[in-house]
Amino acid sequence: MHNNRPESKRPILKYSLIGCGSIAVIVLSIIVWIAVSIFWGPGAMEKTSFHPFRSEEAQKRYLSHYDKRSKEWPIASQSRMIETSCGHTFVRISGPEDAPPLVLLPGGGCNMLIWLPGIANLSEEFRTYAVDNVYDFGRSVYTDSMHTSDDLAMWLDELFDKLGMEDGINLAGLSYGGWLAGEYALHAPERLNKVILLGPAATILPFRPEFIKKMIISMIPHRYFFKNVVYWSLEDAVKKDSLSKRYVDNHVEDAYLGLRCFKFKQPPSPDVLSDNELRSIKVPMLFLAGENEKVYDAGKAAARIKRIAPQIETAVLPGCGHDLWITERELVCDMIVEFLKKQQKI
Numbered sequence: 001m002h003n004n005r006p007e008s009k010r011p012i013l014k015y016s017l018i019g020c021g022s023i024a025v026i027v028l029s030i031i032v033w034i035a036v037s038i039f040w041g042p043g044a045m046e047k048t049s050f051h052p053f054r055s056e057e058a059q060k061r062y063l064s065h066y067d068k069r070s071k072e073w074p075i076a077s078q079s080r081m082i083e084t085s086c087g088h089t090f091v092r093i094s095g096p097e098d099a100p101p102l103v104l105l106p107g108g109g110c111n112m113l114i115w116l117p118g119i120a121n122l123s124e125e126f127r128t129y130a131v132d133n134v135y136d137f138g139r140s141v142y143t144d145s146m147h148t149s150d151d152l153a154m155w156l157d158e159l160f161d162k163l164g165m166e167d168g169i170n171l172a173g174l175s176y177g178g179w180l181a182g183e184y185a186l187h188a189p190e191r192l193n194k195v196i197l198l199g200p201a202a203t204i205l206p207f208r209p210e211f212i213k214k215m216i217i218s219m220i221p222h223r224y225f226f227k228n229v230v231y232w233s234l235e236d237a238v239k240k241d242s243l244s245k246r247y248v249d250n251h252v253e254d255a256y257l258g259l260r261c262f263k264f265k266q267p268p269s270p271d272v273l274s275d276n277e278l279r280s281i282k283v284p285m286l287f288l289a290g291e292n293e294k295v296y297d298a299g300k301a302a303a304r305i306k307r308i309a310p311q312i313e314t315a316v317l318p319g320c321g322h323d324l325w326i327t328e329r330e331l332v333c334d335m336i337v338e339f340l341k342k343q344q345k346i
């Protein structure tokens with residue numbers, strides 16, 4: 001009977017409260033740690049001598065890494081820094097001077113180095129322009145905030161103008177760059193010859209909940225979490241062979257260093273095109289995705305395109321996912337070149 005007295009329950013309640021309080025402190029500490037790691041340094045639009053980096057040391061660290069990796073570019077190239085009202089845009093140009101232009105837009109958290117796996121193949125018959133997104137990682141430097149796809153489209157308008165491209169532009173984008181290429185096809189179809197979407201972010205279908213969860217986990221400021229998320233999203237490339245895995249590991253280093261060195265900013269979020277927007281696309285367009293795509297169901301995305309906008313060519317490649325540009329780099333390059341040459345404007 002003594003065990004049922006209220007006094008005997010007080011130690012249990014006491015230690016339960018202590019335990020709950022300790023867990024709450026730990027969780028709060030983790031949240032503060034993540035927030036401080038993400039937001040430390042000057043504000044996104046604060047113009048410092050080391051803008052858009054968090055510090056002078058971060059600037060030196062990132063650019064040293066970037067320049068070292070740039071030496072891996074497998075073919076002759078030249079670089080240009082193009083000034084626009086949105087900022088300075090870094091572009092690496094390869095291929096024959098008199099060849100048709102092919103502009104390459106990287107994925108989110110990437111830069112022009114993401115095109116290393118296939119740039120030599122694409123540059124055999126095209127004048128390639130590999131771009132560092134002005135509002136992302138790389139050598140480009142933004143001078144204004146960007147909130148919508150219209151802001152990015154205006155930046156591309158000015159970039160193409162400064163590069164001397166009035167029309168007949170071939171535009172290819174990977175992931176986030178694929179979404180942007182699709183948006184630009186709606187914004188200025190008269191300037192484009194053809195468009196290629198490689199595993200575009202959103203655009204056709206919304207993000208899967210699991211993908212969103214993984215992206216949140218990747219923001220935890222530790223390389224372990226970031227690497228695990230990248231390995232999950234690009235798992236076919238990780239498993240295929242040593243060269244493909246090396247491309248993935250290089251991407252991990254490039255992107256994670258970018259997260260640590262650049263000031264935090266929120267780029268425009270990719271969205272899904274409406275039925276009317278898809279139907280309105282008149283620019284010849286190719287949608288390529290891997291059957292194991294983690295961002296959305298690639299088969300359902302292709303089916304929606306065929307149902308609503310059959311004028312858009314689609315292909316779902318086996319044995320790859322969001323890593324199609326790495327895992328099936330030769331096949332993807334061949335499909336891009338074939339698509340571009342098939343209806344090339346004169």
